[in-house]
Amino acid sequence: MPASPWPAIDGIAYGGDYNPEQWPRDVWPEDVRLMREAGVNLVSVGIFSWALIEVSENVFDFGWLDEILGLLHEGGIAVDLGTPTASPPAWFFAAHPDARAVNRDGVPMGFGSRGMASHSHPAYLDASTRIADALAARYAEHPAVVMWHVHNEYGVPVGEDYSPASVAAWRAWLRTRYGSLDGLNSAWGTAFWGQHYGDWEHVGAPATAPSTLNPAQKLDWARFTDDRLRACFVAERDAIRAHSDLPVTTNFMANQHTGTDLWAWAREVDIVSDDHYLWAADEEGEIGLAIAADLSRSVGGGKPWILMEHSTSAVNWQPRNVAKRPGEMARNSLSHFARGADGILFFQWRAGRSGAEKFHSAMLPHAGADSRVFREVVDLGATLGRLGEVRGSSVPAEVAILWDFESFWAQDLEWRPSEDLSHGERIRAYYEALWREGITVDFALPGHDLSGYKLVIAPAQYLLRQADADNLNAYVAAGGTLVVSYFSAVVDENDAVHAGGFAAPLRPALGIRVEEHLPLREGVTTTVRFGDDDLTADVWHEHLVLAGAQTRGSYVDGPGAEMPAVTRNVHGAGVGWYVSTRPDAAGLRAILDEVLADAGVALPGIPAGLEVVRRRGADADYVVAINHAASDLSLDLTGTDLISGSDAAGSLTVRAGDVAVVRTQRAASGGGR
């Protein structure tokens, strides 16, 4: 671990990926000049440069990199130096065709796009650590370099690998995990469908087969893939550490790629980095953005985090790549900032004329500097320049939502009771209800110390280990409020149904038995009676049997008719709620209003369209207020807006589409770790 995890940059980091090798040298000085105009202080260099640095195996050409690092340093721009191992060169694949990743049908993934090689082939491991070592050896002391950026988006576009090298590593991994074949046979339940193994060499990858594969095998395969990718990262990081104590990071894709367990990954980095792109079809993409930001902060557990990539306007890889409208880039950036990001970077600095991503927007678009986008980039740089004092402050939260990658992997396997079950959809629904209330959320694992939270929500905890269930039961007994959504606590770590039936491990906290799942047919909606209200619900019912809980909502029609739908259970000093169906947004709001009252979480009372988040500094709080609406909105607040410099005395008005960052008095309390 380096002495200080924050790189040597003043204030908030601002910049983007910079790929000078795509341009003639005479463009480079203009780049530096325009970066300075925009207030850029950090760029990521070299992320896709392997073929130009190691021009053939073990033959290096650092000349151009020396030159551009020198130019950047002269311009006062710090460098986040990348290892280019996300895209090995043509010569690598030509020399090592068996190091290509292979898909589940046995087709090797060839060269010509991007994507790493087999995560388990010795040739790739050798080559990737060799170039990491070479870069660190050469540039550890370079004055421009302030941090290291290993690889790019591990797991994307390819993570899984069915090559022989991977299968060999898989068998070794399983031997370590289970010790004996008896252990594996038991964990995987191989008595089902005659899958018993009598020899380690008979265990294969979950490749194409006549029918659905063993789910425990597939779950372990997901664990193995994540583990191997992380081993690749650690090998590169350690190769760098041998030369440098600058912070090392790799860029995650929180809330966009669930194939890597970011809780584990965050432990291995010095600084959390996240890439986030709006989903263009979603007219409220800022909610998905907020989830990604809160997750990035949460997995770091207090480590600094940087928004390593987002876009100034449209991306290029979605079905319809909607451009951002004026002001939207700033609102996006400052929402990340509000949720803890101390750096705001983009992919990429200058739009590339060639290649698969030429239609991806950039800080400097194809239209050049005389353009709306570049003018807004300059404005944003100026804004961030005024926010330096906020850096390092924290983000308090009273509510935690459980986010468990293993549970997602298990839930997303084949042959579940209904294809309408979606872990992402449920998390978004609960998160969105709180977002609209202005309640800040942390994400957490079910095994975490949750005692700092007033409310814990489990929207998608399909897989729940007994020990983690014990933790949740204890959290409630000690006074916490827990809300559990349907299809939770169904299986253990081997995707085996819990003894005692669905949800049995949470019976203490919830006071119910789930006797049977009752999925609804496509498009069917039903009614739930909740207090005096009729809520609309679809997708799912359950046959609940009370075992201590009280019924708070009942099914009026559908397969659950006349049975409990929503229950509340007092357990020790706390309360456990269970919601066995999918209410619509209004219905979920009605239920959560009672839950929040139980938990003692106060509603901030902000107007619709205004996103408000509080960062907590050592001496002051900073309230970030983002107006997503088409009209001016106000909230009660006293302090100074760091962006405009104006003072608010009791009331702050944020203009339509605008953002304020108000230094204000430190608030009394607030949850979170």
Added chain:
Amino acid sequence: MPASPWPAIDGIAYGGDYNPEQWPRDVWPEDVRLMREAGVNLVSVGIFSWALIEVSENVFDFGWLDEILGLLHEGGIAVDLGTPTASPPAWFFAAHPDARAVNRDGVPMGFGSRGMASHSHPAYLDASTRIADALAARYAEHPAVVMWHVHNEYGVPVGEDYSPASVAAWRAWLRTRYGSLDGLNSAWGTAFWGQHYGDWEHVGAPATAPSTLNPAQKLDWARFTDDRLRACFVAERDAIRAHSDLPVTTNFMANQHTGTDLWAWAREVDIVSDDHYLWAADEEGEIGLAIAADLSRSVGGGKPWILMEHSTSAVNWQPRNVAKRPGEMARNSLSHFARGADGILFFQWRAGRSGAEKFHSAMLPHAGADSRVFREVVDLGATLGRLGEVRGSSVPAEVAILWDFESFWAQDLEWRPSEDLSHGERIRAYYEALWREGITVDFALPGHDLSGYKLVIAPAQYLLRQADADNLNAYVAAGGTLVVSYFSAVVDENDAVHAGGFAAPLRPALGIRVEEHLPLREGVTTTVRFGDDDLTADVWHEHLVLAGAQTRGSYVDGPGAEMPAVTRNVHGAGVGWYVSTRPDAAGLRAILDEVLADAGVALPGIPAGLEVVRRRGADADYVVAINHAASDLSLDLTGTDLISGSDAAGSLTVRAGDVAVVRTQRAASGGGR
């Protein structure tokens, strides 16, 4: 053939698949105790146990199987002993990687799910007969064992095989079929697209190719695949027969998998077994169930049949796995029974905690014995216990619907005139119209002796051999009534259009020429004038030219406007109807009303929602009345309800959701074979 085809079980067989190897031994005594509580008298054991019985090649471990068979026998539970060849062990695939089935893209189907090996690889044939022999040798005299259950659902999940072993067998099969290459070239019409073969070794499987494959080749491939699978069955059966004369069966998937020609398969088994699962998206799944049951009875041609698998509640492999509602399991079970099933079994006894089917319901669910499902299982066992006297009775029918697997295979090939053509849809439509009237149906082949039926319907006889057409023409000439739906009698056994044009072979019976097919565009509906009624029709018109028939319905609009749509032809002593379009349900009902009058089939006049089927015993008839509606329904009947024990004098009321099985006087007549 064993002396008596019915196994040594008293009354109706009741039980399910039992997989004790998935559970610790201490669970086994509880299983037997609960089976007894539920009235179970037959369980299928060992279906997926290969890896635990033959632990490595030719090394057997029968200990656990001895133990469980002993326990079951002590508990009075008979055993249907399976050969586990539907899922070879890991060691088999490791030792014989070239015995894996291969898909049409050349990808071998690996281990890890379930599914047989290549149906033509010597290693698989050796191994499967070896274990069948070993089981039969050991357990032929075991007192618990009353019948043999070979394999599981042949053809599912994999039947087709493009491996070299399969291609070699295919060439041999073609040589036998055609004798000479001239015969093959002529049958396949290889002059088209330059596909002439000059050497047997040049003939390949219909694997991935640049365009649509030769349809006659694909049709023969379907025949070959079916033939090879059946050869696998016969080899195992004969291995068993060398030791035992107990009845042998294998479980079909009537109405759910059309890849095996069940008419041919039924000739090879002693007892017909069927697996049936409701299609959850269908709110009237009981109609598809009735088709499956009637087909199972029909293919057996008088052999006893058993419902070998169905589900107590939801399955796990459909998009949305709807759970059965209270009473539904009993109604489903008794509908099979009404249509001739003398055994009602489930997959499976105890819900498995692990594996791909953990969300499949079971007799003993995850929730345990204190559950709705188990209580209904116990009730059903008691009900069946009262119905023993019905066993062995037959099911009379006056109407036959043609069901010809070869025709389905041919119709489902590529490049047909409209993708809205569906053999299954047309059979369901005609069947459903009769089901709603309470008219019991047999299924038959067009070459069968049909003289016992008043009415024969051909909803999907696309492929019709000339000899079978002659049989149908003779059936009409002798006084029968025949209804033929569009796109029938189009091709011969080689998928070649009949000389003389579409439907030419049925010109005697139908008195029409089909000059041209007139498919409709997607979503277009048209009107047919039928007597005084305007019927709605879609999907298909034809250009009909009368050649003796009378027009009974005419196209009002659409491509057939002003031409005949529905015709009636008197041929000898009988009548041939032709329906050249797809009427909606009301329209088909209107047409069938006239057809039934022609045929002299009386309408039973039962209320909507009540399913009524008559089984005919030696001394009495048994009327099964199943109320699918939400209100009580009555029908005219005198007799004793074997379930409730109460008597009906002239009128029987069946309560909403309930079932009665009434012993009554033997009715006068009734068709069928």
Added chain:
Amino acid sequence: MPASPWPAIDGIAYGGDYNPEQWPRDVWPEDVRLMREAGVNLVSVGIFSWALIEVSENVFDFGWLDEILGLLHEGGIAVDLGTPTASPPAWFFAAHPDARAVNRDGVPMGFGSRGMASHSHPAYLDASTRIADALAARYAEHPAVVMWHVHNEYGVPVGEDYSPASVAAWRAWLRTRYGSLDGLNSAWGTAFWGQHYGDWEHVGAPATAPSTLNPAQKLDWARFTDDRLRACFVAERDAIRAHSDLPVTTNFMANQHTGTDLWAWAREVDIVSDDHYLWAADEEGEIGLAIAADLSRSVGGGKPWILMEHSTSAVNWQPRNVAKRPGEMARNSLSHFARGADGILFFQWRAGRSGAEKFHSAMLPHAGADSRVFREVVDLGATLGRLGEVRGSSVPAEVAILWDFESFWAQDLEWRPSEDLSHGERIRAYYEALWREGITVDFALPGHDLSGYKLVIAPAQYLLRQADADNLNAYVAAGGTLVVSYFSAVVDENDAVHAGGFAAPLRPALGIRVEEHLPLREGVTTTVRFGDDDLTADVWHEHLVLAGAQTRGSYVDGPGAEMPAVTRNVHGAGVGWYVSTRPDAAGLRAILDEVLADAGVALPGIPAGLEVVRRRGADADYVVAINHAASDLSLDLTGTDLISGSDAAGSLTVRAGDVAVVRTQRAASGGGR
């Protein structure tokens, strides 16, 4: 080039593909008799006959072909003799398994359907030129043979090939194209995503990869594939030329397959041939037909052209194969004729009983000669017999629409700004607007001499070379009117965004800058204010900045709100219009009304439903008037209808569904090349 490109046939050619090898010899004399009855004077023979002519490698059997050519000649039927190389025999693939084409996943495309071998494998090149040589050597002097028909529909069903032979040819092709790896690296922009090549042997085909492939590589791959296919054609053509100076053709699929650059192909043939099939789901298939016909004429640049294949009624390969209604076949045929076709042929003469296309209609259907279809075939033959004097006349046009295969290839690559972008849809929209007005259109390349046209439209010129842009700018400067639709002039020949930004090369003509693309979300419609009208538009907006142009339409709402939507720029003596959105049909009509006025193109003023095209002969014009409507329609015209023989004095009435071909005075002028 042969002395005269038109074959030795009197009048308009009429006939179809004739595959006598599918029938016994006793059918052949009947075929000839019925052909004579139908007025057939040309049939294409031998297109799929390789296996029956070269029965094994280098062993020929010409006997049957001698016989049928003799019969045809005796019957006065001329022969278009095919080379059968679109479907090599089974023995070829058995002897040369590595000559199979391979798909991008590495799966070889096997035998059993149709489709050529690898376009680059020496064995295929040898075999295909050998049989072309053998046929030409034997039949060059045969009196029946009047022209040569090489292959069939190059590129369909398979053109791309990822086999080793193809990859080797690809590397050689790239070396020739680029000379050096520096050239390739620069053209492909391999600095992006680290794709730099240091060795020619490292360059591969764009096969399956983890993510999107290099678009310039894929664009070159399309060029290479087209080039190799054309080389195959040229090799066969030259083998024939060594023996014969009869005209050589190969049948295109204009407007149905865009994989071959027909401008380049048309230079290599003596006669342009086209195959055209209606798209059945389109209720106005005659518009797509007209595009295909106009394109066939345009690519020929004055060469004669023949409709080599169309259908008498339904085809068999679409989802729903709608049959043609009475008169439709004649209208289709005469629309091709109106647009310059001097031959009207069908696939095929006699409907085949077997094979994948048995449900394709034919001149002689399954129903035989006593059928609607054959009667209409006979009528059409008589009609064409009256039109001989029209042969060789031209088709004048004042308007050109740009049609550039390279631009289509580039636009259809992955990761474009919106999947709603479609080059075909935009061309159809502009073409259709003019078709409804009765304005005849040529197609052209942007580099052509366009000075003969009053108006040039670029609906889908995504890829535009700078030199071609210069040509368009000069065209406007010299007085032309140019209309450019959105997403045009975006990239250069390497799919690299033009320096200066989107549309920069056309800035002189258009007077605008396209600062940013603004794709709309799915289903969103917006309003454009155009003069006094509110037009509806969807799919796409752009952020336009005026650079000399005037705003003629503005966005009212959506992402472009308040910005220009439609602009008009005076440049030199001409005008350049830009339409930055997708107006609906009425909106496009409103815009084009102004454009046509600018261009001085007069509206013919024909009634809706009447298609009118003028052919220009040496001494007279011939006006073809096709009534697609259900009522009689009239137009102002004086002359003699060659079909009916009646005279029109000032006004011609065409009955519903009917066609007239009126000899009239030569009109004064008319554009075109």
